[in-house]
Amino acid sequence: xxxxxxxxxxxxxxxxxxxxxxxxxxxxxxxxxxxxxxxxxxxxxxxxxxxxxxxxxxxxxxxxxxxxxxxxxxxxxxxxxxxxxxxxxxxxxxxxxxxxxxxxxxxxxxxxxxxxxxxxxxxxxxxxxxxxxxxxxxxxxxxxxxxxxxxxxxxxxxxxxxxxxxxxxxxxxxxxxxxxxxxxxxxxxxxxxxxxxxxxxxxxxxxxxxxxxxxxxxxxxxxxxxxxxxxxxxxxxxxxxxxxxxxxxxxxxxxxxxxxxxxxxxxxxxxxxxxxxxxxxxxxxxxxxxxxxxxxxxxxxxxxxxxxxxxxxxxxxxxxxxxxxxxxxxxxxxxxxxxxxxxxxx
Amino acid sequence: xxxxxxxxxxxxxxxxxxxxxxxxxxxxxxxxxxxxxxxxxxxxxxxxxxxxxxxxxxxxxxxxxxxxxxxxxxxxxxxxxxxxxxxxxxxxxxxxxxxxxxxxxxxxxxxxxxxxxxxxxxxxxxxxxxxxxxxxxxxxxxxxxxxxxxxxxxxxxxxxxxxxxxxxxxxxxxxxxxxxxxxxxxxxxxxxxxxxxxxxxxxxxxxxxxxxxxxxxxxxxxxxxxxxxxxxxxxxxxxxxxxxxxxxxxxxxxxxxxxxxxxxxxxxxxxxxxxxxxxxxxxxxxxxxxxxxxxxxxxxxxxxxxxxxxxxxxxxxxxxxxxxxxxxxxxxxxxxxxxxxxxxxx
DNA sequence: GCGTTTCGACGAAACGCTTCGACTGTCGCA
DNA sequence: TGCGACAGTCGAAGCGTTTCGTCGAAACGC
Numbered sequence: 126x127x128x129x130x131x132x133x134x135x136x137x138x139x140x141x142x143x144x145x146x147x148x149x150x151x152x153x154x155x156x157x158x159x160x161x162x163x164x165x166x167x168x169x170x171x172x173x174x175x176x177x178x179x180x181x182x183x184x185x186x187x188x189x190x191x192x193x194x195x196x197x198x199x200x201x202x203x204x205x206x207x208x209x210x211x212x213x214x215x216x217x218x219x220x221x222x223x224x225x226x227x228x229x230x231x232x233x234x235x236x237x238x239x240x241x242x243x244x245x246x247x248x249x250x251x252x253x254x255x256x257x258x259x260x261x262x263x264x265x266x267x268x269x270x271x272x273x274x275x276x277x278x279x280x281x282x283x284x285x286x287x288x289x290x291x292x293x294x295x296x297x298x299x300x301x302x303x304x305x306x307x308x309x310x311x312x313x314x315x316x317x318x319x320x321x322x323x324x325x326x327x328x329x330x331x332x333x334x335x336x337x338x339x340x341x342x343x344x345x346x347x348x349x350x351x352x353x354x355x356x357x358x359x360x361x362x363x364x365x366x367x368x369x370x371x372x373x374x375x376x377x378x379x380x381x382x383x384x385x386x387x388x389x390x391x392x393x394x395x396x397x398x399x400x401x402x403x404x405x406x407x408x409x410x411x412x413x414x415x416x417x418x419x420x421x422x423x424x425x426x427x428x429x430x431x432x433x434x435x436x437x438x439x440x441x442x443x444x445x446x447x448x449x450x451x452x453x454x455x456x457x458x459x460x461x462x463x464x465x466x467x468x469x470x471x
Numbered sequence: 472x473x474x475x476x477x478x479x480x481x482x483x484x485x486x487x488x489x490x491x492x493x494x495x496x497x498x499x500x501x502x503x504x505x506x507x508x509x510x511x512x513x514x515x516x517x518x519x520x521x522x523x524x525x526x527x528x529x530x531x532x533x534x535x536x537x538x539x540x541x542x543x544x545x546x547x548x549x550x551x552x553x554x555x556x557x558x559x560x561x562x563x564x565x566x567x568x569x570x571x572x573x574x575x576x577x578x579x580x581x582x583x584x585x586x587x588x589x590x591x592x593x594x595x596x597x598x599x600x601x602x603x604x605x606x607x608x609x610x611x612x613x614x615x616x617x618x619x620x621x622x623x624x625x626x627x628x629x630x631x632x633x634x635x636x637x638x639x640x641x642x643x644x645x646x647x648x649x650x651x652x653x654x655x656x657x658x659x660x661x662x663x664x665x666x667x668x669x670x671x672x673x674x675x676x677x678x679x680x681x682x683x684x685x686x687x688x689x690x691x692x693x694x695x696x697x698x699x700x701x702x703x704x705x706x707x708x709x710x711x712x713x714x715x716x717x718x719x720x721x722x723x724x725x726x727x728x729x730x731x732x733x734x735x736x737x738x739x740x741x742x743x744x745x746x747x748x749x750x751x752x753x754x755x756x757x758x759x760x761x762x763x764x765x766x767x768x769x770x771x772x773x774x775x776x777x778x779x780x781x782x783x784x785x786x787x788x789x790x791x792x793x794x795x796x797x798x799x800x801x802x803x804x805x806x807x808x809x810x811x812x813x814x815x816x817x
Numbered sequence: 818g819c820g821t822t823t824c825g826a827c828g829a830a831a832c833g834c835t836t837c838g839a840c841t842g843t844c845g846c847a
Numbered sequence: 848t849g850c851g852a853c854a855g856t857c858g859a860a861g862c863g864t865t866t867c868g869t870c871g872a873a874a875c876g877c
Contacts, residue, residue, distance in 0.1 A: 126586055128833060139857045144835060151836095152854060171584035175530060176833035179521040179862050186567070193553065203549040207539065210568040219587065221532070221567045222556035238472055238517035240863090241565065349754040375755065382757035408695040409721065409755055411728035474863060485827045490865060497866095500825060522863030525832045586833090822875070830867080840857080847849090 127168040136164035147172065174219075184243055186219045187432060188236070190256060191248040192227035201403060201421040202248075205270070208425030209246060216433055218243075227317075230255040237265055244432045246270060250281075252318035266435040268428050268450060271320045278449070280435065282427040284401065285453035286321065289417055290328035292458055293370050293400050294336065296415075301467035302368040302396060304339040306359055308352065308380055309372045312344040321401060325372050341366065345376050352376025353383040360387060360395075367467045368396040374406055381410055381463070392465030404459040412462035420454045427452055473514040482510035493518065520565075530589055532565045533778060534582070536602060537594040538573035547749060547767040548594075551616070554771030555592060562779055564589075573663075576601040583611055590778045592616060596627075598664035612781040614774050614796060617666045624795070626781065628773040630747065631799035632667065635763055636674035638804055639716050639746050640682065642761075647813035648714040648742060650685040652705055654698065654726055655718045658690040667747060671718050687712065691722050698722025699729040706733060706741075713813045714742040720752055727756055727809070738811030750805040758808035766800045773798055 133140045138157060145151045146161045153161075164170070178184035189209055191202075206222075213220040221242065225232045227249070233256045237245070243266070247256060250271030257279070260267045269281035297305055307329050309315070310322040326342065333340040341363050345355035352373065360366060360383075369384075371377040377399045381391060389395050391412065399407065400417040407414035431450035479486045484503060491497045492507045499507075510516070524530035535555055537548075552568075559566040567588065571578045573595070579602045583591070589612070593602060596617030603625070606613045615627035643651055653675050655661070656668040672688065679686040687709045691701035698719065706712060706729075715730075717723040723745045727737060735741050737758065745753060746763040753760035777796035 126584055130833080140834080141836080141858075142856060145856085148835075151856090154855060157855080169580075169584065171581055171586075173525075173833050174585040174587040175521050175525040176862090177835075179519075179525055179864085180833075180835040182835090182862075184521060193557070203552075206549075206552065206568070207570060210570045211539070214570060219567045219569075221565045222552070223565075224553060224556045224560060234515075235517055238515065239520040240472055240517075241520040349757075349759075375751070378755040378757065385757075405721070409724040411695075411724065411731075413695075476863080486864085487828075487866080488826060491826085494865075498825065503825080519863050522832090523865075525834085525862090526864040526866080528832075528865090818877105820876095822873105824873080825871095827870080828868095831865085832863105835860105835862085837860085838858095841855090843852100843854085845850105845852085847851105 126173075127170045128173070129170075131168055132161065132164045132170050135168065136160045183436075184241060185217060186221055186242045187213055187429065188221050188223045188242040188245045189248060190223050190225060190233065190245055192229075193224060201401075201419045204421035205248070205425045208422040209429050212426045212429040213433075216429075218429075218433065220429075225256070227251065228255055230259050233259050234263075237263055243436050244268075246428045246432055250320060252320060252323060254318075266432060268432045268435070270424050270428050274318070276451075280431055280449040280451070282424050282431065282450060282452040282454070284321065284419060284424075285455040286324040287328045287332075288453070288455035289400055290325060290332055290370075292455060293398055293417060294329075294332050294338070296458060296460075296464065297368045297370070297396060297398060298336060298338070300368075300396065300465060301469075303467070304363070304366050305333065305368045305370060306363065306366050307340065307342045307370050307372070308355060308359070308376055309342060309344050311346045311351075315344060321372065325400070329370065339363075339366075345373065347373060347375045349375055349379030349382070352379030354379075356380040356383040357387070360384070360389075366395065368398065368464070371397065371399045372401055374399065374402055377402070377414065378410060381414070391463050394468055396464040396467070398464050400456055402456075404461075407459065407461050410461075410463070415461040415464040416459050417456035418459060419456055423454055427454075472519075473516045474519070475516075477514055478507065478510045478516050481514065482506040529782075530587060531563060532567055532588045533559055533775065534567050534569045534588040534591045535594065536569050536571060536579065536591055538575075539570060547747075547765045550767035551594070551771040554768035555775050556771075558772045558775040559779075562775075564775075564779065566775075571602070573597065574601055576605050579605050580609075583609055589782050590614075592774045592778055596666060598666060598669060600664075612778060614778045614781070616770050616774050620664070622797075626777055626795040626797070628770050628777065628796060628798040628800070630667065630765060630770075631801040632670040633674045633678075634799070634801035635746055636671060636678055636716075638801060639744055639763060640675075640678050640684070642804060642806075642810065643714045643716070643742060643744060644682060644684070646714075646742065646811060647815075649813070650709070650712050651679065651714045651716060652709065652712050653686065653688045653716050653718070654701060654705070654722055655688060655690050657692045657697075661690060667718065671746070675716065685709075685712075691719065693719060693721045695721055695725030695728070698725030700725075702726040702729040703733070706730070706735075712741065714744065714810070717743065717745045718747055720745065720748055723748070723760065724756060727760070737809050740814055742810040742813070744810050747802055750807075753805065753807050756807075756809070761807040761810040762805050763802035764805060765802055769800055773800075 133143045210220040245267040247269045250269045252274040272281045272283045314322045343355040345351040401419045402416040403418045407416035479489045556566040591613040593615045596615045598620040618627045618629045660668045689701040691697040744761050747765045748762040749764045753762035
């Protein structure tokens with residue numbers, strides 16, 4: 126592969142001049158610039174990423190820290206990863222994948238110390254996240270997708286669970302529902318402090334209280350069968366429930382099946398609204414689920430862009446007390462055929 | 472961050488000795504080794520990845536080349552990516568994501584010339600793939616997930632579509648079905664030379680012919696609605712079809728709905744078997760789909776491991792005419808509730 | 818007791834780039 | 848006319864490793 130030396134020789138200039146053409150940090154005459162550019166083209170020259178990184182202390186690489194994904198289909202996760210990678214590339218950066226244990230504190234530290242990346246995007250942040258703690262101890266810029274329990278000082282982009290739950294309840298109460306269930310993730314997920322589980326639950330209970338709704342909550346594993354069982358139990362105990370908000374793609378499908386098998390119609394008797402999901406998943410159900418779509422691509426883009434801004438501005442920004450990213454994006458409602466007016470009975 | 476200098480100073484040895492302790496390329500006395508190791512631990516030393524890569528011409532980074540994913544849910548794709556990243560990490564390598572256009576020839580070339588990665592894993596290989604052609608021109612090791620039209624000289628791991636289709640037809644003919652439809656990807660996908668589409672079609676037609684089955688094929692877009700329409704059309708034309716093999720997750724759900732809405736029972740009247748899918752997706756359907764699971768994780772692991780073997784052995788292997796990876800893995804049958812005995816009518 | 822290995826360690830030269838200091842002209846302005 | 852400023856370029860010193868040649872001392876064979 127051609128090196129900068131080769132380009133310099135061919136263009137009849139010094140190596141540093143070639144570098145200045147590339148980086149633009151010092152002026153170069155138009156004539157010289159053209160000669161250098163021609164030389165680069167004929168040689169098909171590309172800067173060696175390693176050497177550049179070593180010399181400039183900017184590797185133009187970002188890491189995506191994600192714990193092994195076990196949660197359901199995670200069409201959203203893929204969307205997120207793709208969008209993050211594309212955004213990074215669009216800005217001339219590389220995205221490297223760091224699959225680590227959720228409690229991979231030492232693991233994370235060792236990776237950081239390799240000095241490979243300029244910054245880190247953390248996925249699947251938990252309320253008390255040791256990886257985040259580790260990052261705060263170091264001086265590598267990072268952004269969170271999700272939030273810790275007390276994220277005020279930290280740059281993050283997350284789903285606006287409050288707004289999402291509010292919109293969900295607006296939609297359902299607008300249809301006359303007053304007795305609404307929540308089918309959430311597993312209890313383990315709640316105990317582990319998984320953000321979406323915790324925040325949706327809190328928002329649901331608060332909003333329902335404020336609106337004077339009757340509610341019931343069930344946690345269940347991420348399988349259709351678990352969803353079935355949970356809903357069977359739920360409807361057994363609360364037969365006059367008329368709507369169900371779900372936060373668990375796989376379980377939702379079991380829930381729908383169970384409701385129908387139990388002799389109730391959707392949405393005639395019970396409405397189902399799946400949040401933090403996607404229309405594509407919704408379309409798999411028949412009738413098509415009403416969903417609220419997780420903004421995976423926007424989160425990916427935002428996370429990476431804010432990280433890059435942080436890296437660029439580093440010194441300047443820190444001095445100026447830069448406004449760190451605090452972005453909350455609600456899920457988008459896509460009305461399908463599983464939500465409708467509440468039955469008009471007693 | 473601590474450098475090798477720091478370690479050397481603290482241990483009272485030269486930098487090269489520290490390096491030899493780390494690489495093991497030259498012998499180091501037990502006493503010295505221990506001193507160095509202690510020094511590294513107290514400093515929390517990790518080798519700088521960039522400098523190491525530059526000096527040794529081995530970056531320990533692999534690229535995953537994937538075109539923007541549009542195909543369906545792609546739970547499989549995520550599984551694959553995760554498995555590839557984990558395998559890379561287990562072997563002390565980093566996986567970087569290169570989202571490129573499927574026809575990103577120049578794009579691929581430029582990325583390669585940055586000399587960032589030791590090797591490349593190519594996803595979603597098409598029968599005539601310009602990215603592969605580009606790779607063949609260069610000398611960066613690579614492996615394909617999927618195959619080109621004529622992959623004999625190339626290292627690849629792919630789904631064994633022949634065996635998969637055979638197993639699917641074994642399952643169905645074993646249940647007495649003789650008139651079987653195939654619901655495949657879009658026609659565009661076929662024209663683009665997307666491996667799974669082309670190879671499943673070929674295998675299906677060949678196998679059916681050899682077994683003397685009646686068949687019908689429909690192509691449709693990756694949506695439930697398209698699946699519905701296609702199946703409506705198909706059953707209209709072939710009312711005595713008793714089984715349907717599907718290669719299109721999203722469309723499958725539409726297909727199932729359409730069959731039921733059309734007044735036929737599953738599997739009483741029509742059996743449905745979704746191939747290159749997964750039990751998790753199958754579980755979303757009610758009744759649970761019989762599926763054949765794409766071996767996403769095995770492909771990810773195999774691809775990366777074979778790539779690493781190629782890189783390690785590079786010189787040696789090439790000289791010895793190393794056996795390149797030619798691995799075909801069939802999908803695994805998971806019998807659900809959508810396949811059953813063929814109806815015993817005329 | 819004198820060459821000859823062998824073992825363990827060292828110093829210095831890469832690797833391919835960025836960046837800093839310095840040098841040469843040119844131009845504008847007092 | 849003289850001087851500072853500035854555009855444009857160069858050479859050399861890093862960046863943190865690996866790797867090659869070398870060298871002293873201990874071990875060996877005869």
